[in-house]
Amino acid sequence: MEFNTQSAIGNPQSGWTSDELGRICRQVLRNFFGSFREAEVVASFYPYVGLTHTACKVLRRRAPRDMEEIYEQFRRDPELEAGLRRRRLQRGRKLINSSKGRHHAxxxxxxxxxxxxxxxxxxxxxxxxxxxxxxxxxxxxxxxxxxxxxxxxxxxxxxxxxxxxxxxxxxxxxxxxxxxxxxxxxxxxxxxxxxxxxxxxxxxxxxxxxxxxxxxxxxxxxxxxxxx
Incomplete structure (x- = not known):
């Protein structure tokens, strides 16, 4: 079984390598999800505009509370938040229809x-x-x-x-x-x-x-x- 994941946490230019990302993903998935203990896990970086819980979205499960707390501490870093805001303004798109609807304005x-x-x-x-x-x-x-x-x-x-x-x-x-x-x-x-x-x-x-x-x-x- 092969599992492909893409991460917005870092990128190859920041010093992280795909091998290191793969090692972390394998460790997390195999420790918390028994179905991945014998699975082949392939991880790669992808330039998302924002952060995303990739594994949790694929598995449709909520992360353990202690992991969520660690993630929240990381996500609330002022420097990281400023960088995410810049990327969203530069690359993000908002698809919104008119404010005048059929029944309500x-x-x-x-x-x-x-x-x-x-x-x-x-x-x-x-x-x-x-x-x-x-x-x-x-x-x-x-x-x-x-x-x-x-x-x-x-x-x-x-x-x-x-x-x-x-x-x-x-x-x-x-x-x-x-x-x-x-x-x-x-x-x-x-x-x-x-x-x-x-x-x-x-x-x-x-x-x-x-x-x-x-x-x-x-x-x-x-x-x-x-x-x-």
Whole structure:
């Protein structure tokens, strides 16, 4: 059995060789995944724009907690983060459709929320409906490209404007609290973020609607439907 992996951790020019990368991959895979103890593991470098959990994605498994903590320490290095930002700005692309959907106009909702909740202080470079109908991620703020993408599954006559407003409000909070220090998910949702989110009017009823809406399409997720 042959397993090919590609890594964004380093590159041959940085002093790492493919042989060294292969040795590390073989050690990790064989220690943590029994099916790889007799497998041939071939590893090579690939110039990803960002970091990626290659092995975990292929195996569809979550890494052990102690390994995640080591990875998080590495990923939070200021020099590494600055380099990733530069590469994403230089090479990364954002595929976003128009903010004007068939049923909901995101720019109009953004301006309404910006005035009502943020005193017109927030600015966004790109805002629009995503190219894919994602149920696992209904909204996303990209700090590097200063963009907000909303899943087109919400551009439906069945979805009230207030529900779209709440999802967009959640992503706008990311603009407000971008750069807040922390670890893991808490880094993106610090306590002050959660307090502001919980203060949104009718939040409980909106989340109930989203649960029912997703369930009616057979998109139930044990992790909370990927809702904000």
């Amino acid at each position: 995101l720019r109009e909702i953004f301006e309404e929320l910006n005035g009502k909740h943020f005193n017109h202080q927030l600015h966004i470079k790109q805002l629009g409906w995503g190219p894919r109908r994602s149920w696992s991620r209904l909204g996303h703020f990209d700090e590097v490209h200063n963009s907000i993408t909303i899943s087109p599954v919400l551009d439906s006559p069945r979805v009230p404007r207030g529900v779209v407003s709440y999802i967009l409000y959640h992503e706008m909070l990311h603009i407000l609290f971008s750069g807040t220090d922390g670890h893991g998910r808490g880094r993106h949702h610090p306590p002050e973020f959660r307090r502001a989110e919980e203060a949104y009017p009718d939040r409980a009823s909106i989340k109930r609607f989203l649960n029912e809406f997703c369930r009616s399409r057979g998109k139930v997720r044990s992790s909370g439907l990927g809702l904000p």
